[in-house]
Amino acid sequence: MTARLSLYQKAENELYKMDSSVKTKFYDFCHQFRLNPDHPSLDLKPLKGDGRIHRAKIDRSYRALLARAGSGADGVQQWLIVAVRHRKDVYEELSVAINRITGEIEFVDLGVVGQSVLQRAGLQLTPSPDEQDAPVAPTPAPAENEQPAVTTEPLLLGCDAEDLRRLGVADALIDLALTVTAEEELDQLIAGAPRLTAEVLTGLGSGMTVDEVEREITQPASTELEPGFENDMSAALTRTAVTTVDDDIRNVLAEGDFRAWKVYLHPTQRKIVERNYSKPARVSGGPGTGKTIIALHRVARLAAALPPGHGKPILLTTYTKNLTADLRSRLTSLVDPALLSRIDIKHIDQLAQGVLTENTAPGAQRSLISDDRALDILREVLFEHDEQRWDAEFLFDEWEQIVLGQSLATRQDYFKVRRAGMGRALNRPERAAIWKLLDQFTLRLNGLGRETWAQAAERAARYEMERARKIRTRAEHKEAIGGGDLIHFDDNSSAMRYLRHRYRHIVVDEAQDLSPAHWKMLRAMVAPGPNDLFIAGDTHQRIYDRQVTLSTVGINIRGRSSKLTLSYRTTREILHQAAKIVHGATYDDLDDGTDTLDGYHSLLHGPSPQYVACADWTDEITRLAEALKQWRAEITRPTEDGTVRDPNGAMAVCVADGDMAGRVAADLETKHGITTATLTKDGPQGGGEVHIGTMHRFKGLEYQKIAIVGVCDGILPRNALIEKYKTTDPKRYERELKKSRNQLFVAITRARDALRISWHGRPSPFLPV
Numbered sequence: 189m190t191a192r193l194s195l196y197q198k199a200e201n202e203l204y205k206m207d208s209s210v211k212t213k214f215y216d217f218c219h220q221f222r223l224n225p226d227h228p229s230l231d232l233k234p235l236k237g238d239g240r241i242h243r244a245k246i247d248r249s250y251r252a253l254l255a256r257a258g259s260g261a262d263g264v265q266q267w268l269i270v271a272v273r274h275r276k277d278v279y280e281e282l283s284v285a286i287n288r289i290t291g292e293i294e295f296v297d298l299g300v301v302g303q304s305v306l307q308r309a310g311l312q313l314t315p316s317p318d319e320q321d322a323p324v325a326p327t328p329a330p331a332e333n334e335q336p337a338v339t340t341e342p343l344l345l346g347c348d349a350e351d352l353r354r355l356g357v358a359d360a361l362i363d364l365a366l367t368v369t370a371e372e373e374l375d376q377l378i379a380g381a382p383r384l385t386a387e388v389l390t391g392l393g394s395g396m397t398v399d400e401v402e403r404e405i406t407q408p409a410s411t412e413l414e415p416g417f418e419n420d421m422s423a424a425l426t427r428t429a430v431t432t433v434d435d436d437i438r439n440v441l442a443e444g445d446f447r448a449w450k451v452y453l454h455p456t457q458r459k460i461v462e463r464n465y466s467k468p469a470r471v472s473g474g475p476g477t478g479k480t481i482i483a484l485h486r487v488a489r490l491a492a493a494l495p496p497g498h499g500k501p502i503l504l505t506t507y508t509k510n511l512t513a514d515l516r517s518r519l520t521s522l523v524d525p526a527l528l529s530r531i532d533i534k535h536i537d538q539l540a541q542g543v544l545t546e547n548t549a550p551g552a553q554r555s556l557i558s559d560d561r562a563l564d565i566l567r568e569v570l571f572e573h574d575e576q577r578w579d580a581e582f583l584f585d586e587w588e589q590i591v592l593g594q595s596l597a598t599r600q601d602y603f604k605v606r607r608a609g610m611g612r613a614l615n616r617p618e619r620a621a622i623w624k625l626l627d628q629f630t631l632r633l634n635g636l637g638r639e640t641w642a643q644a645a646e647r648a649a650r651y652e653m654e655r656a657r658k659i660r661t662r663a664e665h666k667e668a669i670g671g672g673d674l675i676h677f678d679d680n681s682s683a684m685r686y687l688r689h690r691y692r693h694i695v696v697d698e699a700q701d702l703s704p705a706h707w708k709m710l711r712a713m714v715a716p717g718p719n720d721l722f723i724a725g726d727t728h729q730r731i732y733d734r735q736v737t738l739s740t741v742g743i744n745i746r747g748r749s750s751k752l753t754l755s756y757r758t759t760r761e762i763l764h765q766a767a768k769i770v771h772g773a774t775y776d777d778l779d780d781g782t783d784t785l786d787g788y789h790s791l792l793h794g795p796s797p798q799y800v801a802c803a804d805w806t807d808e809i810t811r812l813a814e815a816l817k818q819w820r821a822e823i824t825r826p827t828e829d830g831t832v833r834d835p836n837g838a839m840a841v842c843v844a845d846g847d848m849a850g851r852v853a854a855d856l857e858t859k860h861g862i863t864t865a866t867l868t869k870d871g872p873q874g875g876g877e878v879h880i881g882t883m884h885r886f887k888g889l890e891y892q893k894i895a896i897v898g899v900c901d902g903i904l905p906r907n908a909l910i911e912k913y914k915t916t917d918p919k920r921y922e923r924e925l926k927k928s929r930n931q932l933f934v935a936i937t938r939a940r941d942a943l944r945i946s947w948h949g950r951p952s953p954f955l956p957v
């Protein structure tokens with residue numbers, strides 16, 4: 189090998205979309221180039237405009253554009269392929285530069301900037317003389333006195349060239365950005381621009397101020413650069429997202445952009461993945477910003493840094509079973525089997541059950557009971573006591589949120605507890621009465637050998653906290669006696685001697701839905717120390733009634749919180765609508781502060797979400813079926829190289845409750861011949877093309893096209909169930925409203941490029957229609 193080749197991320201993304209015959213020639217080109225870049229067949233030549241860019245022949249029509257990036261420590265020349273272009277698109281003005289904020293190599297192609305903008309800026313692209321015989325259509329230069337009339341004022345009014353420079357916009361694009369007068373022109377510029385430029389311009393274009401863009405976008409991407417960095421291509425190459433071109437490149441390109449998340453982390457993502465935290469840390473960010481991706485990469489990094497050994501010192505956990513399966517399959521594709529074997533992947537209830545099984549004598553286990561069934565039992569208790577001051581729902585809530593939520597063990601504790609956020613005040617005699625009723629209720633459950641999920645979590649937390657206490661006491665005692673053996677310690681059984689924290693690192697995804705008991709259990713399971721707990725979550729997506737302030741459960745994240753703002757999933761059009769759903773409501777940051785969606789943005793574009801008012805249920809389903817058939821036709825339309833995509837699992841229908849999911853599935857199957865699969869806690873069941881499920885089941889998932897049906901007034905929110913709280917418990921009423929609002933927000937943000945929302949009767953008040 190006489191040359192080392194890397195592939196620029198944008199070039200790789202462009203290659204995914206190219207015809208397979210071009211890809212094959214590209215592999216051959218890379219092979220030849222690595223052997224001898226000066227081979228005459230490659231015709232490697234610098235472009236006249238920017239001496240740093242070279243072009244080389246892939247075949248008669250296609251050219252690779254390459255930048256020389258010095259030589260490696262072994263003296264081998266380093267080259268970066270910045271783009272693959274048709275020869276007619278090779279211009280002298282193509283350039284590479286090193287970004288002054290990120291220190292990355294950036295490729296700027298003015299050819300992708302709209303003609304109108306180039307003309308207004310008085311720029312003309314000069315075809316490369318080496319491609320002269322190509323049929324080029326250069327931009328007509330405006331005649332001397334005939335500058336195109338500027339009919340509207342520039343779009344980016346609130347900033348000047350110096351601002352754009354400071355924010356990190358590529359030099360070659362600054363003047364062009366300032367001449368843009370229409371949204372379409374800005375979109376075109378953004379689509380072809382290097383990454384930081386694209387993000388900055390998107391932010392400014394969506395109304396963020398220069399200061400906001402600097403804080404939310406530029407600063408997180410900035411890196412410390414040595415003087416003279418702008419000429420050191422070799423150092424810049426180490427900071428640039430690239431794929432090394434080797435013999436595996438063929439498989440890489442064949443896998444397509446599905447592998448993008450495995451390879452390219454956004455600089456903000458990468459920093460969070462690689463940072464060492466002295467104590468627990470948290471990442472927040474709107475839907476699709478890559479919180480799960482960060483959680484996966486962090487687990488991979490922590491696993492790689494483990495000392496050799498067996499066991500599973502790392503736990504990756506999340507709220508639901510189907511998401512756990514998803515995390516496992518993605519992690520399997522990210523780390524090799526030896527590292528995977530050091531990682532425990534379990535959902536939170538599974539963990540709690542494991543603790544209970546370990547601590548319960550065989551045959552003494554309690555079986556789990558649903559909340560609905562438990563509520564019936566509580567109703568029976570109230571009926572028997574002729575209790576009418578509080579209804580069963582209120583008491584159940586009090587039990588879950590306060591008694592179990594704060595692990596209250598005694599009546600005295602309950603007298604003293606603060607019931608923040610619970611609305612209705614309770615005096616001491618009332619608390620005494622409630623404690624007695626709840627005591628009766630739990631005795632009844634015990635007698636039946638049953639417990640709720642929340643109860644199980646709370647019991648598991650207590651066992652784990654007790655275990656952590658023993659470990660701590662033993663360690664303190666050992667330290668007090670100077671590290672010697674604890675032969676006189678009161679519990680020196682072999683079980684005690686080998687008692688350790690279960691995990692060295694815990695990574696939690698979808699953290700917003702965990703209860704205080706879950707957090708207490710997790711806190712107790714991991715040894716306090718560097719990188720002990722890493723928490724990913726977004727409180728805008730909280731769809732269970734679980735509020736927690738991490739500092740009250742022994743988890744201190746202050747000073748170690750980061751926020752992501754760039755959505756990789758959702759288009760700007762969908763994101764805009766989603767933001768309207770939660771606008772005006774306040775959200776906590778899992779601690780004492782608040783969280784917002786400030787700066788949340790996307791570089792993706794797509795059709796505007798469709799809002800469809802229907803006459804009745806039959807009409808709604810008939811029109812849904814038509815839309816699904818049309819989507820199917822779009823998905824299965826053959827691509828340029830004849831590939832036909834599998835529509836299975838690309839489309840989904842989301843509804844408010846299980847009954848409605850069943851009705852939609854039955855109607856689509858029997859009346860419209862559309863096959864479906866139902867989303868269950870074990871993933872999609874049924875094997876049909878269109879996935880159907882409740883909003884709860886869509887948590888953490890994503891689909892190319894989503895239809896949300898039955899978004900009617902009375903269903904979202906479910907007025908019949910919550911109306912009573914309006915007067916009896918206004919705070920609970922507010923919580924219920926917010927839960928419904930968040931459900932809709934979660935559902936909407938699962939869509940990658942098409943979203944359709946329908947209703948019959950009056951639309952849900954949450955809809956921006």
Ligand SMILES: Nc1ncnc2c1ncn2[C@@H]1O[C@H](COP(=O)(O)OP(=O)(O)OP(=O)(O)O)[C@@H](O)[C@H]1O
Pocket residue numbers: 448449450452453454457473474475476477478479480481482726729755756757887888889890937
């Ligand atoms: N650096 C990246 N490069 C390419 N794709 C990415 C990157 N980061 C995230 N993605 C993609 O964006 C999508 C959303 O990522 P992810 O599920 O991690 O977001 P999230 O913040 O956890 O979303 P949610 O909160 O809605 O569950 C996924 O398809 C993921 O593969």
